[in-house]
Amino acid sequence: MKLAIASGKGGTGKTTVAVNLAALLAARGHRVSLADCDVEEPNAHLFLPVEWKTREQCTLPVPKVNETLCLGAACRRCVEACRFKALAFMGDAVLDFPDLCHGCGLCALVCPTGAMTYATRLVGEVRGGIARIRPAMGTSADRVNMADRTGRPDRAPDLPATAPVLRFRDGVLRIGEAMATPLIRAVKDVPPPTVPKDGAVQGPCAFAIRDCPPGVACAAINAVHDADLLLLVAEPSPFGLHDLRLAVGLARHLRLPHAVVLNRAGMGLPAAPSSTATAAGAPGSDPVRAWTAHEGVPLLGVIPFSRAAAECGATGSLMHDAAPEVRAAYARLADVLEDMARDADGPRRPWDGLGLAGLAGLASQASQADLATPATTVEETGATTDAKERACGR
Ligand code: SF4
Numbered sequence: 315m316k317l318a319i320a321s322g323k324g325g326t327g328k329t330t331v332a333v334n335l336a337a338l339l340a341a342r343g344h345r346v347s348l349a350d351c352d353v354e355e356p357n358a359h360l361f362l363p364v365e366w367k368t369r370e371q372c373t374l375p376v377p378k379v380n381e382t383l384c385l386g387a388a389c390r391r392c393v394e395a396c397r398f399k400a401l402a403f404m405g406d407a408v409l410d411f412p413d414l415c416h417g418c419g420l421c422a423l424v425c426p427t428g429a430m431t432y433a434t435r436l437v438g439e440v441r442g443g444i445a446r447i448r449p450a451m452g453t454s455a456d457r458v459n460m461a462d463r464t465g466r467p468d469r470a471p472d473l474p475a476t477a478p479v480l481r482f483r484d485g486v487l488r489i490g491e492a493m494a495t496p497l498i499r500a501v502k503d504v505p506p507p508t509v510p511k512d513g514a515v516q517g518p519c520a521f522a523i524r525d526c527p528p529g530v531a532c533a534a535i536n537a538v539h540d541a542d543l544l545l546l547v548a549e550p551s552p553f554g555l556h557d558l559r560l561a562v563g564l565a566r567h568l569r570l571p572h573a574v575v576l577n578r579a580g581m582g583l584p585a586a587p588s589s590t591a592t593a594a595g596a597p598g599s600d601p602v603r604a605w606t607a608h609e610g611v612p613l614l615g616v617i618p619f620s621r622a623a624a625e626c627g628a629t630g631s632l633m634h635d636a637a638p639e640v641r642a643a644y645a646r647l648a649d650v651l652e653d654m655a656r657d658a659d660g661p662r663r664p665w666d667g668l669g670l671a672g673l674a675g676l677a678s679q680a681s682q683a684d685l686a687t688p689a690t691t692v693e694e695t696g697a698t699t700d701a702k703e704r705a706c707g708r
């Protein structure tokens with residue numbers, strides 16, 4: 315299951331959700347990979363004990379004109395074809411502007427003489443590695459004492475060599491480089507680990523999780539493109555709702571199955587403005603919950619605000635052990651995703667049947683249930699489970 319974790323704005327907790335979810339699913343024995351596609355500010359590795367294995371340069375082909383073959387003013391086809399204004403005609407020569415080039419190759423295709431060749435431009439570096447996760451993370455048996463609530467897998471005592479492995483990859487954009495999308499494409503498709511003979515990694519489901527860049531521009535579109543499910547992390551504020559709307563608009567435009575995870579629920583930010591509350595039919599309520607219910611967008615998880623969890627994030631630690639309510643919220647979200655991904659290798663994947671209409675049906679019941687019980691996620695309602703099963707074709 316390709317799971318893209320994104321948001322309309324930065325700072326909602328995308329990386330927190332991506333890293334903690336990936337670690338929890340890996341700890342449950344599933345085959346999990348995590349790709350940090352936020353190549354302008356990669357930070358997911360700060361939360362995991364990554365053992366770096368590979369470093370590869372990511373380059374982009376950029377045009378280079380062979381002036382002896384170029385027909386000059388009599389032609390200009392390459393200049394007219396380039397949609398990114400990376401070529402211009404000045405005097406009697408074609409000028410190239412490599413920083414504007416997207417490497418699409420169209421100029422070489424239209425060149426009648428073969429005068430358009432390519433050099434390469436360094437875009438950034440792709441790093442790959444693995445992180446070993448405590449096998450028991452996310453289970454009640456693994457609850458640590460609060461004197462050590464860092465939750466960092468690398469600080470866990472006696473981490474066995476056969477501990478679950480999370481395959482990890484990220485990208486570091488070259489300083490001064492404006493084109494993030496080629497690097498994102500190079501980073502995002504990291505497959506989940508295969509099952510090794512020693513049995514270190516097991517489990518029925520395979521999750522390829524992407525921590526996507528914020529916003530709804532080219533970088534985010536490249537990262538979420540072709541995902542099986544887009545999880546939009548939102549914060550309970552009017553600003554968060556504004557940008558969530560943009561992100562949902564993007565998902566609808568791309569026709570991507572999408573759902574919302576409300577992070578830092580109950581943070582105590584101002585209630586929705588009256589216009590939003592009226593539209594959602596829930597004056598004074600959390601603006602994100604009200605809006606998702608009104609719009610029929612599934613609310614798959616509600617992660618409560620917790621000072622202990624915030625302290626974990628500030629120290630670069632996983633937060634499964636920070637607070638019981640946070641731990642339970644992640645566990646419920648993982649349960650939902652497990653159900654959706656189960657039997658994913660079968661002839662019909664569970665989320666194939668969801669579609670936009672199926673998700674809308676799931677949404678209305680899930681969001682309403684969550685509104686009625688603010689600290690409860692969709693998994694706790696029988697109606698939602700029924701809807702999910704119907705959507706999964708069971
Ligand atoms: S490769 Fe594409 S973007 Fe780059 S100069 Fe040629 S046509 Fe323009």
Ligand code: SF4
Binds near residue numbers: 383385386391426429
């Ligand atoms: S298409 Fe080829 S021949 Fe024509 S102007 Fe461009 S480089 Fe020169």
